Amino acid sequence: MSLNARFSLRRQLVTRLLWPVLVLVAVAGILAYSIGLHFANLAYDRWMYDSARALAHQVRWIDGSPKVTLPQAAIEMFEWDDIDRIYYAVTGAAGEPIYGFDGLPELPAALRSGMSPAYYDGMIDGRTVRIVVLRLPAPGGAEAVTVRVAETSAKRNILAKEILLEVLVYQALLAGAASLLIWAGIRSGLQPLAKLAEEIMARTPADLGPLLADVPQEVRPLVHSLNDLLTRLEATQAAQKRFIADASHQLRTPLSALQIQAERASRENDPDARAEALRRVNASITRITHVTHQLLTLARADPASEARQRFAPIDLARVAREVTTEWVPIALTRGVDLGYTGPETGAPVFGEAQMLKELLGNLIDNALQYNYDGGRVTVGVAAAPAAILFVEDDGPGIPPEAREKVFERFFRLPGSGGRGCGLGLAIVKEISQLHDAVVLAEPGDGGHGTRVKITFKSAPAQSFS
Ligand SMILES: Nc1ncnc2c1ncn2[C@@H]1O[C@H](COP(=O)(O)OP(=O)(O)OP(=O)(O)O)[C@@H](O)[C@H]1O
Ligand SMILES: [Mg+2]
Structure with missing residues (x-):
């Protein structure tokens, strides 16, 4: 432009x-x-x-x-x-x-x-x-x-x-007075715009609150749009700051540990001790990779991100069946019986397939990780009245007082083992919110285990035409 x-x-x-x-x-x-x-x-x-x-x-x-x-x-x-x-x-x-x-x-x-x-x-x-x-x-x-x-x-x-001279003098005075009045009138009429410009000029990237200038009715839509933009900018900025803070907090310590382990491995002469040290290096790398992946997923799912622009009609049942199938081999190694219940296809939702896969992956991961060996995990989809997606296990369950807290970033139940970093359910919650869906953790059938259920808003028919 x-x-x-x-x-x-x-x-x-x-x-x-x-x-x-x-x-x-x-x-x-x-x-x-x-x-x-x-x-x-x-x-x-x-x-x-x-x-x-x-x-x-x-x-x-x-x-x-x-x-x-x-x-x-x-x-x-x-x-x-x-x-x-x-x-x-x-x-x-x-x-x-x-x-x-x-x-x-x-x-x-x-x-x-x-x-x-x-x-x-x-x-x-x-x-x-x-x-x-x-x-x-x-x-x-x-x-x-x-x-x-x-x-x-x-x-x-x-x-x-x-007469001509007289008329000319008076007309000149009149023209001068009219010009002066018009100029002054326009100047004072445009004053609010100048004030608005001043207020915007005075802003710094750190100061993204709404504009408060008192502007005439005709300029109000402009100020509203600007304020909308400022609000979104502020949210994006906050999300970025949070990501940077989380990332530096979560990655700095494991990276230093990794460095020490790698140095130790390089100094080790005994082949067995060296193999053990390298195994630790590997485990650290796996954990760091996982944390990085979780942090990036969380950043992508932030409501301030552009994710919504990629939304499209999605067959939730198909996505759920695909992801479940992908996890079957891992479930087998733990002796867990992983299954799917729901329609073959259907359950339309408006969203982004990659994010929904990420969401479901985290839920299945939890259900396998925190379940007993040989337990059972069910992925379920229901189409009506609103699309529902749930993952249910018959493991130890989440105590009632922690059922909300588990969705917070970095929260883990005491004694939770494994490579988790406490971001999985936070990701689930963000992705749900992005899809206008509500997520809930509750006990499974018969009061045993855990069921995490995501209820989507019934999508308007025209979004799929
Ligand atoms: N199905 C479940 N059964 C029992 N406890 C669970 C279950 N799902 C989650 N939890 C508890 O909630 C905590 C938070 O889960 P979340 O998925 O957010 O993090 P995480 O699994 O520890 O790490 P991440 O998913 O980022 O690898 C877990 O540490 C675990 O204590
Ligand atoms: Mg998890």
Whole structure:
């Protein structure tokens, strides 16, 4: 899995929130500018309209024809403006000049009749002008008169620039504030993740307890999975530590003894004594091999191991018959009658065959080892209602107070001989637990001997399909 360094939740959130907000701010700015411009133009248009009306008042009808007479003071008042130039004109019905400036841009065809007042734009001397048109109906059916006032657009342009500047400043402030709020919001929103990361960073391999950071609901599944993993890691680590402790404890002494025995054998000159010393070396090696085997089996059967991943449907009856057959020759050497009772095949369980063989081997080994010579040992399987596996002997039995203790690691009944190291039943218990089965030591039939019984959970039918 490759980590994408560019993939950052914060960056993603910022990009996804900030850009739309900035676009919105920009759109709002454009709207504010055009609304401001519209109303400013409206105000100037009104002012021009008022001028045109004042001029219209001066139109007199003398002998049915229109005349305009304006005192110089009034003309100056009309034209007075320190920024813009103002032009005015009164024309007759056919457009013939009656009064005022003669060079106003021609009326557009659409405005020649109809609406009054009307406005249009044009050019005078290379400068844009805004023009208001006012039409005066003539009294007594005489010809109509058109009054027009034009104004260059310097003031309008200055105001447009001022509005634009104002809007830009406010939009910039707004965008800045929005970015700041978004950034701070995302930062504080992601704070719990940062805290979680800190807590994980602070962990050492020895500190595998659950994570306690208070995280938002959305992150809780992640923390749950992490805690699950930590729990399993902790169990694995504990199992490993226990194995190392057990192994060093169980192997160190026999290995030192073996070394001494081997040295002694090498120094021995007498052939008989040498043979005896070598026999001891051999016995030690056998014991060490056995302990090592038991320790490794126990480690493999640990619930924290990966054994469950190898589980498959297994025919318990077949496995039991196979293992029993393997042990018959050993039973014969001890004069023990080893037999099997149960179905030929069947008794399905979900598990691992090698482990179940190990389990059964340990039980048969015990039953042969701790039985009287010439005793009887029975391996049994029952399929219903749940699969059951048992090994029964008619030996001395296990005293009631020790029936639980025998499953502990390294526990042996006082006086138990043989090469045992006290791990067999611990292995049986671990393998049983791994298979969700329950193990029990009880007296055999008629209250004699020992029966160790393993009851499996009835396996769901689909596990075997
Ligand atoms: N069938 C049995 N009859 C009588 N005692 C038993 C029987 N099975 C086990 N025990 C007693 O329980 C003890 C523990 O058995 P367990 O199989 O765990 O260890 P072990 O046989 O001593 O060593 P290992 O199996 O590792 O070689 C034995 O030492 C023995 O005293
Ligand atoms: Mg044993």
